[in-house]
Amino acid sequence: MATLVAPEDFSPGEDALAINKACQGWGTDEKAIILILGHRNAAQRKQIRLAYQEIYLKDLTKQLKSELSGDFERAVCHWILDPVERDAVLANEALKKARPDYRVILETAYMKSPEELLAVKRTYQFLYKRSLEEDVASHTTGDMRRLLIAVVSVYRYEGEEIDEGVAHSEANILGDEIQGGALKGEEIIRILSTRSKTQLIATFNNYKQIHGTSITKLLCNTINNMGTDEDTLSRVIITRAEKDLKEMKELYLERNSRSLDDAVSSETTGDYKAFLLTLLGNQEF
Amino acid sequence: MATLVAPEDFSPGEDALAINKACQGWGTDEKAIILILGHRNAAQRKQIRLAYQEIYLKDLTKQLKSELSGDFERAVCHWILDPVERDAVLANEALKKARPDYRVILETAYMKSPEELLAVKRTYQFLYKRSLEEDVASHTTGDMRRLLIAVVSVYRYEGEEIDEGVAHSEANILGDEIQGGALKGEEIIRILSTRSKTQLIATFNNYKQIHGTSITKLLCNTINNMGTDEDTLSRVIITRAEKDLKEMKELYLERNSRSLDDAVSSETTGDYKAFLLTLLGNQEF
Numbered sequence: 044m045a046t047l048v049a050p051e052d053f054s055p056g057e058d059a060l061a062i063n064k065a066c067q068g069w070g071t072d073e074k075a076i077i078l079i080l081g082h083r084n085a086a087q088r089k090q091i092r093l094a095y096q097e098i099y100l101k102d103l104t105k106q107l108k109s110e111l112s113g114d115f116e117r118a119v120c121h122w123i124l125d126p127v128e129r130d131a132v133l134a135n136e137a138l139k140k141a142r143p144d145y146r147v148i149l150e151t152a153y154m155k156s157p158e159e160l161l162a163v164k165r166t167y168q169f170l171y172k173r174s175l176e177e178d179v180a181s182h183t184t185g186d187m188r189r190l191l192i193a194v195v196s197v198y199r200y201e202g203e204e205i206d207e208g209v210a211h212s213e214a215n216i217l218g219d220e221i222q223g224g225a226l227k228g229e230e231i232i233r234i235l236s237t238r239s240k241t242q243l244i245a246t247f248n249n250y251k252q253i254h255g256t257s258i259t260k261l262l263c264n265t266i267n268n269m270g271t272d273e274d275t276l277s278r279v280i281i282t283r284a285e286k287d288l289k290e291m292k293e294l295y296l297e298r299n300s301r302s303l304d305d306a307v308s309s310e311t312t313g314d315y316k317a318f319l320l321t322l323l324g325n326q327e328f
Numbered sequence: 329m330a331t332l333v334a335p336e337d338f339s340p341g342e343d344a345l346a347i348n349k350a351c352q353g354w355g356t357d358e359k360a361i362i363l364i365l366g367h368r369n370a371a372q373r374k375q376i377r378l379a380y381q382e383i384y385l386k387d388l389t390k391q392l393k394s395e396l397s398g399d400f401e402r403a404v405c406h407w408i409l410d411p412v413e414r415d416a417v418l419a420n421e422a423l424k425k426a427r428p429d430y431r432v433i434l435e436t437a438y439m440k441s442p443e444e445l446l447a448v449k450r451t452y453q454f455l456y457k458r459s460l461e462e463d464v465a466s467h468t469t470g471d472m473r474r475l476l477i478a479v480v481s482v483y484r485y486e487g488e489e490i491d492e493g494v495a496h497s498e499a500n501i502l503g504d505e506i507q508g509g510a511l512k513g514e515e516i517i518r519i520l521s522t523r524s525k526t527q528l529i530a531t532f533n534n535y536k537q538i539h540g541t542s543i544t545k546l547l548c549n550t551i552n553n554m555g556t557d558e559d560t561l562s563r564v565i566i567t568r569a570e571k572d573l574k575e576m577k578e579l580y581l582e583r584n585s586r587s588l589d590d591a592v593s594s595e596t597t598g599d600y601k602a603f604l605l606t607l608l609g610n611q612e613f
Contacts, residue, residue: 161446164483174485176522189514192522196481198449200459229474237461237477 044289046324049082055090058083059098062091063106071110073314080123081321084285088123115315118277122322126282127159131167133278134175138182145187147278148179152194153240157201164195186232193236200239210242214249217258276307277319284322292323329574331609334367340375343368344383347376348391356395358599365408366606369570373408400600403562407607411567412444416452418563419460423467430472432563433464437479438525442486449480471517478521485524495527499534502543561592562604569607577608 058079065072065079083091095103104120111119121129130151137147151163167175179191213234220228238246250258283291295303307319343364350357350364368376380388389405396404406414415436422432436448452460464476498519505513523531535543568576580588592604 161483168485168487172485172487172489174483174522174524176482177485177524180518180522192518193477193481196478196483196521197461198446198459198481198483200453200457200462202453202457204457233465233477236481237459237465239459239462 044287045285046288046292047082047084047284047322048324048326049084049087053083053087055087055094056098058087058091059095059103062095062103063099066106066110073111073115074317076107076111076119077314077318077321080119081318085126089125092123111314113315114277114311115313115318117274118281118315118318121277121281122318126285127162127166128170129282130155130163131170131175133282134163134167135171135178138178143182144274145183145191146275148191148195152191157199160195161198190232190235193232197236199237200242202239203241204239205242205245207245209238210245210249213238213246214253217246217250218254221258221261276310277315280307280319280322288323329572330570331573331577332367332369332569332607333609333611334369334372338368338372340372340379341383343372343376344379344388347380347388348384351391351395358396358400359602361392361396361404362599362603362606365404366603370411374410377408396599398600399562399596400598400603402559403566403600403603406562406566407603411570412447412451413455414567415440415448416455416460418567419448419452420456420463423463428467429559430468430476431560433476433480437476442484445480446483475517475520478517482521484522485527487524488526489524490527490530492530494523495530495534498523498531499538502531502535503539506543506546561595562600565592565604565607573608 061079062076065075080088080091092103095101095106099106104123107119107123108116121132124132133147134151137144152160155163164175167173167178171178176192176196179195180188183191213230216230217234220231234246235243247258279291280288292303295301295306299306304320304323304325307323308316311319346364347361350360365373365376377388380386380391384391389408392404392408393401406417409417418432419436422429437445440448449460452458452463456463461477461481464480465473468476498515501515502519505516519531520528532543564576565573577588580586580591584591589605589608589610592608593601596604
């Protein structure tokens with residue numbers, strides 16, 4: 044369930060006017076921007092962008108970029124994009140970092156359905172005049188590059204059929220190839236990139252039975268060892284606030300004995316903090 | 329231009345009746361089948377299949393499979409499929425051979441636009457409940473497997489933009505990695521699979537300027553060395569008869585000093601020969 048609190052009735056024109064007013068004069072009224080945009084769903088935000096363009100003949104994203112700054116600016120500008128466009132932008136930004144953030148690419152490849160991934164790839168090409176595959180290839184190296192190109196390229200089968208024989212034999216192949224926790228090996232890449240998600244779950248279950256340990260734990264550790272990423276918090280909140288952030292909050296509390304709201308409160312400050320807490324469903328902001 | 333000669337006026341119901349009559353009694357009237365199906369375009373053949381199903385409650389492909397045999401049966405059954413379905417079936421048959429026919433897969437990946445390739449992959453999943461990528465992976469080995477998975481997976485950028493700097497530097501990379509004419513090397517696979525076709529042409533032109541020899545010649549030789557394939561003739565005629573077979577005939581005559589019709593006449597016999605010559609635009613069959 045979503046954490047976002049958005050009113051059913053709203054007027055895109057009035058919102059556009061209010062946002063423009065918040066941008067007038069010396070300084071910007073960040074609170075007003077949070078109060079509006081932090082309480083509008085994707086369809087509403089799109090209407091506001093269109094209304095703003097129509098009334099002021101200016102792109103709302105550009106306007107906000109020039110008025111806001113830092114983490115808050117990034118978060119708001121990501122937030123107002125269409126979800127598919129945002130995924131393409133996040134993937135591009137992750138690749139352009141001095142140390143590319145592999146997790147964003149893996150999330151894009153694995154958390155989406157084949158059709159959703161395709162939509163992100165189409166949008167990526169529209170925005171950047173290159174394919175996501177090309178940019179992954181030119182911003183990564185070594186084994187990780189081979190894995191990442193493979194997982195973003197594939198158009199995975201989405202059916203529910205499972206081949207138990209394949210699940211068993213490929214669990215053994217994974218066991219043979221995994222050495223020292225590295226994501227190496229041609230067969231590992233082939234299995235992780237081409238098999239359907241349902242088939243992979245069956246293979247992982249077989250792996251656990253055979254080896255007594257969970258392969259997903261191993262994979263997650265490998266990925267976490269890739270280094271920390273200060274944008275993860277904001278990315279997760281922004282991309283999930285309209286989907287399943289409520290469940291993620293519960294999971295977070297269970298695992299960390301601390302609420303996600305607490306974590307956000309202690310790790311962020313100012314408008315950025317107020318904005319993230321608003322998306323987390325806190326009404327006082 | 330097409331070589332297929334199809335009448336503008338036709339009746340799917342009458343064709344279905346005539347085909348059914350040709351299948352009645354002892355033996356089959358192959359000539360009648362060639363006369364009808366060898367002169368109908370894709371849209372017309374689809375209507376005939378639907379009419380046949382409606383009148384006889386039987387699938388026309390199954391009916392023809394039970395009546396015909398050998399190369400002629402295969403050719404007719406491929407011919408009556410929708411083009412996208414046919415590409416999926418041809419790819420599947422090429423992979424299931426004792427020696428998989430890599431050329432069919434490479435043709436599928438390179439001769440189609442990204443959207444056409446995607447349509448073939450969707451149809452492949454619908455027909456076989458697996459992805460094309462998975463089947464390529466499980467029926468091929470070694471370097472060729474890495475190349476084939478990569479080229480069928482990718483959703484290539486289709487725009488016209490060229491980066492001349494990239495074309496130059498990747499022409500050098502290709503030169504460095506090509507050793508003894510083998511299609512090895514991670515960078516070769518990365519370049520051939522992720523770059524847009526327009527970009528590849530620019531890179532190949534650079535390669536020719538730098539190395540004085542054409543890379544496409546080298547690639548074609550490598551692919552031709554993969555062994556002969558007795559189905560190529562039939563596949564090319566069936567898949568191109570409605571598109572550009574006229575141009576291919578001219579090219580064939582230029583290169584071989586012999587017409588394609590002559591080649592077909594001397595290398596095939598009986599109904600199979602009559603059928604292929606009909607698709608090549610010969611009216612006497």
